[in-house]
Amino acid sequence: MTSDNPALPGARRLRADRARQVADVLRRQVLGGAYTAGPLPHEDVLAEEFGASRNTVREALDLLRGEGLVRRVPGSGTIVVADKVPHGLNRLQGLAETLHEHGEVVNEVRALGPVRAPGPVARRLGLPDGSEVVYVERLRRLNGLPLSLDLTYLAPDIGAGLDAADLAHTDVFRLIEEAAGQPLGGADITLEAVSADAHSATVLEVPRGAALLMLERLTTLADGRPVDLEYVRFRGDRITMQGRLLRDTP
Template identity: 85%
Template sequence: MTSENPTRPAVRRLRADRARQVADVLRHQVLGDVYRGGQLPHEEQLAEEFGASRNTVREALDLLRAEGLVRRVPGSGTLVVAEKLPHGLTRLQGLAETLHEHGEVTNEVRAFGPVRAPGPVARRLGLPEGGDVLYVERLRRLGGLPLSLDLTYLAPDLGERLDPADLVDRDVFRLIEDAAGQPLGAADITLEAVNADAHSATVLEVPRGAALLMLERLTTLADGRPVDLEYVRFRGDRITMQGRLLRDLS
């Protein structure tokens, strides 16, 4: 006979597993508006809130300290010392448009000119094999600090209307729209983690092999024509991707 109120078996978890789970929730609070730029509650309060031991909370805070998000200050507790900037994934915007509330985005144009389009690039942009595209490489800074390294392939008829001087203080999206005489329509994106190669590490001022967020984005005009293929490497310690997804089962 089965009991009407069976005893639920206890879930056994290693303290390290539990610490990681606590750290995941705290990380969201640290990067959000709960503790940003402030101080975390004492360990006793966190232990009570999470239903965890103080040792588990300490391990969770150690994980956040290793990420450079918080630091322990004797006599003051655990303080938030770094923040990641929110980059939305729900609207098609340039970096300066996305982060305008957080400071001025400046661009260092490191390369600008026509190159022969690699086969995969030509096909993604709907161009003839062996044709040229405009290649642009930019180092993007926010508040003077390196934020991203952008490698861009542009359709040649639009690229020939661009001036590298315009890219210093303007998003390429605005320039494309001006050159095309119509707005951008949509973009297909892929986001993945990559390790910083020697070149990226030097430019972004991170250790070689450091984790970067790489955004691949193929952008089309309102009429559906693909015109811009970008590979954007973000410093993983300075940016966080945010969005809202809707479930559509139709």
């Protein structure tokens, strides 16, 4: 391991590097539920476990406190105060399906109706430029707390009956399959970090500029037809993306 001995040249930078390394491992333990039954181990114990100085461990805990995951309680030590729900990337599922073990997902429909598709959206959905699509904007809450803001463009025949559907309690994926008469086949996704704009910050109840996870997803039916293009902004402090990747044998 990298030493954080303050006598070494560049020690201040090295200790900060080590603090991030310690914080990365501790973060996964915290989010994995390792310390839900009690406080984190004492700084001396963590220093021994990580082969780091107590100052480095203290800086690592400061990073986690800055993220809102833990806080120091006088007389009790450092305790976990926040949790993130895991969102799997292995299967194509709606949010309620994915998070059913973690509570109730309720959707607040903020907009629903036909719109003229922007050119790039129409082309992604295999439609002529100028085509109408059905636009849906939903605030999605998990156990009453804002989790994501979903902007969805649907092929017109697929989205035509959504105004009569129970969008508050039903995943769009299920409604798509009912309308299409066939199952979904797959999706192409892109995941990146974005800053919360003024509108997203207000809706998701986060500070403007807060880190969000943006998921762009183009979903196709089993026959390969693209029917659903989504831009989903997740609160970065309430969700973590998880999956298992397999390396293909050449």
